[in-house]
Amino acid sequence: MAKTYTAPPTFYKTFERKDGNQETTHYCPGCGHGHIHKYIAEALHDFGLQDRAIVISPVGCSVFAYYYIDAGNVQVAHGRSPAVATGLKRANPDAIVVGYQGDGDLAAIGGNEILQAANRGENYTVFFINNAIYGMTGGQMAPTTLLGQRTTSSPGGRQAAGMGFPIPITEMLALLQGVTYAARGTIANPAWIGRTKAMLKRSFELQIAGAGFSIVEVLSTCPVGWGLTPAAAMEHVTNDVVLTYPPGVIVDRTKAAADAAAASRAAAAAAESSGTAGPAGGS
């Protein structure tokens, strides 16, 4: 029996766009952002988080994520999403804070912000959209651009010498003890879409439980920036991009995070009953 897809109530029915464009996204054909927005909206709805969620729109093509996701929205400077998330979440620990960052945003200009927020174990969720290119500014090389990939700023193809290697930033972040969950999925084929959605949900579950920092990298597409048709772009991810960025769960410290949280609660309770405020004691 045919199943009809209905968008969740967390996804706006019409978009705040110029006349005549209210029912289409501003994304190019074959772009992954629209899919990922929808999967996030679905997950927020499934967990009943619409009123608690704050989505942080980045700089890049997804700067207007707030056109689509019906939740609290904050739009921030290029790369600074993890720092803004820190302030948002610390001010309102009950809020569900969702970072949404592209590869240039997260792995280049905001490299230190994501590294340090991850290391602090900030209790929020990052969706890292890796399409290996700067889409909005016209298809320049990103830190995640594949070796040999032609972009408008690497017209002869990216060479390791002088341009560096594609940065496996999620694997790098996964090394940090503060990271509870790091995974990589993709929207490029149906088999992986299901697994990627499960990763998104897992990261929300962890934030709800206060389990700490989680990041889900999503390998996405930029057909226009890559010079490919939408279908060819999906195949390129499925066949080629995954060789540099293999999908799967990279680290899952859920148990360690739960143990640490329990130990911290026990220490606080012990300190309270013995009347000391910590190692220094007294006030």
Added chain:
Amino acid sequence: MEQKLIKANEAVVKAAILAGCRSFYGYPITPASELTEAAANLMPKIGGTFVQAESETAAINMVFGAASAGELTMTASSGPGLSLMQEGISYLAGAELPCVIADIMRGGPGLGNIGPEQGDYNQMVKGGGHGNYHTIVYAPAYAQEMCDFTLKAFAAAQAYRTPAILLADGFVGQMMEPVRFPETAFEPPKPDWAVRGDAATRKNLITSIYMSHEDLERHNRKLMAKYARAAAALPEHREYLLEDAEIMLVGYGIVGRVLRSVVDLARREGIKAGLFRPVTLWPFPEAALGAAAARAKKILVVELSDGQLVHDVRLAASCRLPIGYYGRQGGMVPTPIEILEVLRGTRKEHHLYG
């Protein structure tokens, strides 16, 4: 009200908490580190947040996040750190987010040194970030004013939904003086425009992007109207023996205190000097300075910088009388005698360009 002997930098953090501030995001730098240390000590005790950020860039963006959530928040640094924060300040101004930023100025440019200077005047008063915006700038000269003006800065930041700056030189920040703190504290506000992650604020959006050219112009004109209201309501200055002064001395921060001594010394010699000390640097107390300039015969602007304040004084005085400039830099602070010699004519004024 009890007086407490306290370092001026620490007084800022105590005053911030009394103003309703509940988070501080900082990065160490001399001569502003005491603010970060005081916040690390005090914020957890009142259930507030302290985070030592990885950089001033991160600190100001954490402030952006907390302010987006409607929390009163602040950060503090010195010149090199404020340079890094300019990006965030522009975004805060564009998104109309209130916060307070303390700049305890040190010597520059570049790494300069950790001596007291006022070389950040243009950066902080004229808006060092990109685009069309102003910040509200208060210039304390005493530890007591570090407390009082922090409260004023939080009030102005909220009233105009914009970042407010506390601009002090390292001399003022580092001194210990008795301070009377207010006995009542402000409750942290819960503004209706914030994004708190609840049903009431779900439809709110904090942003500084306006894709349509018409929309951005409208937004900028709205900001201009707001700044015009601030310019009408906020200008403040302090004066000393200005009424009959023939020579008006103009200076802020530690210089204002030195100039007060100069006025007394000069009057003993029959030189009718008076002091005009701006308290708000933006909006500049133009009208008051203009009125005083109409009565004086000469102005001498003294600053710990290379002739930055003097331009605002010239504009306010409409160039109706001779305006001299005497500046020390690099951590050097002029003595009262040194400036008295300038008034006597036995020491030369400085020239702006050579």
